Amino acid sequence: MLKRIVKITAQVALGAALILPGVAQAKDLVVGGKNFTEQLLLASMTHQLLEAKGFPNSVTDGMGTTVLRTAMENGQVDLYWEYTGTSLVTFNKVTERLDAEATYQKVKELDAAKGITWLAPSRANNTYALAVRATDDKGLTTLSDLAAAYGADKGLTMGVNAEFPRRPDGLPGLEKVYGFKTGRANITPMEGGLIYQALKDGKVDVGLVFATDGRITAFNFKVLEDDKGFFPNYAITPTVRTEVLEANPGLEEILNSLSAKLTDPVMQALNAQVDVDKKSIEDVAAAFLADQGLL
Missing domain, CATH: 3.40.190.120 (Osmoprotection protein (prox); domain 2)
Structure with missing residues (x-):
């Protein structure tokens, strides 16, 4: 059976985040996730991949966007998949309209100052x-x-x-x-x-x-076509607390290998297997990792 520890509520996770100081590396890494299918899939894929590569970890998912980001900044969550547009607008309050590459570079720069490293962006844009x-x-x-x-x-x-x-x-x-x-x-x-x-x-x-x-x-x-280009790019990207990344050689390469496999059609197909075909999150995640030769 897969080792998958899920916190019951986002409030519990946030409460722990506010109490516990950030540390460079806990006994297990903590993989975060938001409260919708794509994020649950990403968290499960990350959990399974890291376990297979020798990085023990637990999962804290089902969280709201702001709660999850706060948990990371407070050291309770070590890594999760974030969207470039979310960090640009919601976390960093940037109102300037930027293209996909400029959005990534801007959030990478701004979040580095907060101790968060953005790894290689995927080609999946969940706008x-x-x-x-x-x-x-x-x-x-x-x-x-x-x-x-x-x-x-x-x-x-x-x-x-x-x-x-x-x-x-x-x-x-x-x-x-x-x-x-x-x-x-x-x-x-x-x-x-x-x-x-x-x-x-x-x-x-x-x-x-x-x-x-x-x-x-x-x-x-x-x-409906966004004919005025309002919605920013939301490239799905692994984000990691910088001190955790530095304490875990090889972690960046593993996460980037998964990011390289993700595109719009891939994520649409994976999400559909859960939401339309009613397959389990864990089974869909495991099958994808195996099919892609990542396990």
Whole structure:
């Protein structure tokens, strides 16, 4: 049986992070993860790969974005997969629009000062997107079309997760760039994984999706074009506390070898195996590592 220790709640992890001082290397490395399928897969793949390469580790997943980052900064989490755009906008408050390479270089520089090292970015860009049903697209093709629909008060409902209405790289920034405003009645907040089913079933007109989610294709969704280029690049990248990286020779090479295998189609397929085919996180992760010759 796989060794996989999962903390029950993000609050427990954060509480421990605030109590325990950061150390260069615990007995086991602690791999972090957020609270959605892709992150659970990445955490499991990392756990299994590191175990196979002689790096004992435990997993603390199911955490919110800010909680996980705080846990890393406080030394309770040693490494996890982060998105370049999230660090750029949410953690470092950069408002300048940058291309993919410039985004990576900027967050690598800014987070280095906080004791966090960004390793090699993958080719998977899990950017935010808004989607509609292809069979009932409400006449929408672009985000400018969506803005015009809200401007005309067409009453479209948008399914979103808890973070999107508050994040600067989410709804507030989107409304500012595209010049529209949604009312409270237009927004239907829910757990992120439920948005896809709600959109598929017609319970919302527009849904927040992630570009690497396998349900986009499986559920026949149409992703609206970000014609003003609002959403930054969200390259999936391993991040490690710098002192942990320095204390563990070989860790960088192992994580970079996994990062090199990840692309948009790869992540879409892996996510679909869990969310559509209902396979287990651990089984999908193990099969991928074996198929890629990493184990």
